[in-house]
Amino acid sequence: MVFGRKKDQAASVDAPTEETTKPVGKNAPTPKRSVQQAQNQRPLVPTDRKLARAAQRNSRLEAQNRMRLANETGDERFMAARDQGPQKRFARDYVDRRFMVGEYLMFAVFAFLIITLSLTKYPQVSAYITFALWFLVVAVVIDSFFMTRGLKKGLVARYDAVDRGVVWYAVMRGMQFRKLRLPKPQVRRGEEPRL
Known part of the structure; x- marks a missing residue:
């Protein structure tokens, strides 16, 4: 008895544990399909709908606040996709x-309807x-024509090409009243466009 060990002690010392037998990396055994599917499964309907709805509302409000702030400050990271890009900023x-x-x-059309x-x-x-x-409409068309010619020259000089839709x-931005434009104007009248 002095020289021997008990069977339980011998088994616990000699037997390798599960953690030591698991190889790491590419040599690891492939998990069963049922285990992989169980890891990837998420409930279609959240368990607590009120919390999920509140979280969704909070994330939506946060995204709207970021976009509103970006429209006021000119930060393109949070603007709508239609307003992003250096050519659109120019x-x-x-x-x-x-x-x-x-x-x-638009003001002239509204006044025209009231007067008529x-x-x-x-x-x-x-x-x-x-x-x-009709005279005002023709003036708008002529003004837009000259504006687009100058814009194209500026875009080609700065970016070597004009992106589609710019x-x-x-x-369309030129048709909006200046104070109602989104994103807000970042230059004053007569200033040069930003780089």
Whole structure:
């Protein structure tokens, strides 16, 4: 008895544990399919719907706040995908530095509707107002044409090419009232576009 060990002690000392027998890396045994599938399974419907809804609402509000702040400060990381890119930033700055006739087109159309509805008894006055509105539309088209020519020259000089959709993006921005544009203008009228 003095020289021998008990069987339990001998088994615990001599038998390698499970942790030591598991090879690491490429030599590891392939786990069973049922084990892999169990690891990848997530419930389709969360167990606590109220918490999941609150978390989803919080993440949505956080994303909206980031986008709103980016639209005010000009931080392109959190802007919408349609506003990202160096050429679109140049186009925004190029439009914002100019006075565009198209800024006031919506106000003119709104005034035209009010005046024509109130002056139905005077068709001659309505005809003059219609002529003035068409004159404004032609002025917007001409102004947009000259703006796009200058924008294309600036884009080719700076980036060697014009990306698809940038010119139309600039035209649509030029039709919006300056204070209502999103992203907010980052240059004053007459300033050069940012690099």
